[in-house]
Amino acid sequence: MIYFDNNATTPLDPLVFEGMRPFLVKNYANPSSLYRFAQGARRAIEEAREQVARLLEASIQEIIFTSGGTEANNLALKGIALRSCAKGRHIITSQIEHSAALEPCKFLETQGFKITYVSVDRYGLIDVDELKKNIRPDTILVSVMHANNEIGTIEPIKEIASICRNKGILLHTDAVQTVGKIPVSVKELGVDLLSLSAHKFYGPKGIGALYVRSGVKLTAIISGGHQEKGMRSGTENVAGIVGLGRAALLAREEIKNNERKVRRLRDALEKGIKDKITGVKINGHPRNRLYNTLHISIEDTATESVIINLDFKNICASGGSACMSASIEPSHVLSAIGASSSDARSALRFSLGKYNSAKDVEKTLKILPAVVDKLRKLSSSRKVNKN
Numbered sequence: 001m002i003y004f005d006n007n008a009t010t011p012l013d014p015l016v017f018e019g020m021r022p023f024l025v026k027n028y029a030n031p032s033s034l035y036r037f038a039q040g041a042r043r044a045i046e047e048a049r050e051q052v053a054r055l056l057e058a059s060i061q062e063i064i065f066t067s068g069g070t071e072a073n074n075l076a077l078k079g080i081a082l083r084s085c086a087k088g089r090h091i092i093t094s095q096i097e098h099s100a101a102l103e104p105c106k107f108l109e110t111q112g113f114k115i116t117y118v119s120v121d122r123y124g125l126i127d128v129d130e131l132k133k134n135i136r137p138d139t140i141l142v143s144v145m146h147a148n149n150e151i152g153t154i155e156p157i158k159e160i161a162s163i164c165r166n167k168g169i170l171l172h173t174d175a176v177q178t179v180g181k182i183p184v185s186v187k188e189l190g191v192d193l194l195s196l197s198a199h200k201f202y203g204p205k206g207i208g209a210l211y212v213r214s215g216v217k218l219t220a221i222i223s224g225g226h227q228e229k230g231m232r233s234g235t236e237n238v239a240g241i242v243g244l245g246r247a248a249l250l251a252r253e254e255i256k257n258n259e260r261k262v263r264r265l266r267d268a269l270e271k272g273i274k275d276k277i278t279g280v281k282i283n284g285h286p287r288n289r290l291y292n293t294l295h296i297s298i299e300d301t302a303t304e305s306v307i308i309n310l311d312f313k314n315i316c317a318s319g320g321s322a323c324m325s326a327s328i329e330p331s332h333v334l335s336a337i338g339a340s341s342s343d344a345r346s347a348l349r350f351s352l353g354k355y356n357s358a359k360d361v362e363k364t365l366k367i368l369p370a371v372v373d374k375l376r377k378l379s380s381s382r383k384v385n386k387n
């Protein structure tokens, strides 16, 4: 099988699994218990917190473990909204956020908050001037994703951070697609809150974290036994947290090599596809784009047919977003970049990872042109029959 859907999820690194194993089978203690048996689990959690903090250039007190990227986004958006609603009820975000940010925003709209969805250009870059113009006295939070999961465009977070800082507004970024792929430093970016998820960088599913800059106050959205300093109650997912820590440690070691390797593969796939197939458009920013992501529209094809035919040949690709794949509506990201409906309905995303090889690319460059050829012949013969 050839797996080209690493923006949806990545395989677990065996080294990460080995790190988790003791906490799944042997050390099952509740980390909050007082006896010595529980101290191993507690220590492991705090070690993982340090590993995550180090990856982000944050301090350990600034990391809150959550059940993943979705919960981290929910905690950031709802947590700040609940905490700061006396100051204001206006939030600015972008039109191309992941549903894990858009849906909490929609929920907040039902609770009397006003949300501004800033537009993006044809490459998916946020309109920073529009963002600036929409700042109001009651704006409490700006939330813009670091990189888009569908088209891979990397947003100018540093620039947005300096605008927010000047206006005294908090900035959250959904960095689920960048943490572990490219160096992400909260200091360098200048953000106040940042979401990440382990399963997007070779860690386990169901664990993530929210970075909250020291001094930033938010209201918990899950209350209970006061774990994570009351910011996220519930017995800790010890194995998951250890897995996230390991994944963060590995990312620090591997990030440069992974980038070099994966970028080369993605570029080869991109060039091969452009050379071998006519009517291909590349979506996303030509330069400010994740090095692992190739998002294209293939004229006179339909996303579902291409994906199913690639699947017959054991190639896993995506239409853009795993979370949207069950819907028939074209992606909100492609609408936002102004893609035509035919470009949106023929969209295909290859997202590569460190376990891909040159052979994967080679095989795909044999199979995809044949698939496209077959589908185009089928559709043109159907048109002829109709006439």
Ligand SMILES: *Cc1c(COP(=O)(O)O)cnc(C)c1O
Pocket (backbone or CB within 6 Å): 007, 008, 067, 068, 069, 070, 071, 098, 100, 145, 147, 148, 149, 174, 176, 177, 197, 198, 199, 200, 206, 207, 208
């Ligand atoms: C995958 C993803 C999420 C959701 O993370 P989970 O850990 O699966 O909840 C959020 N934002 C972006 C940009 C993503 O790619």
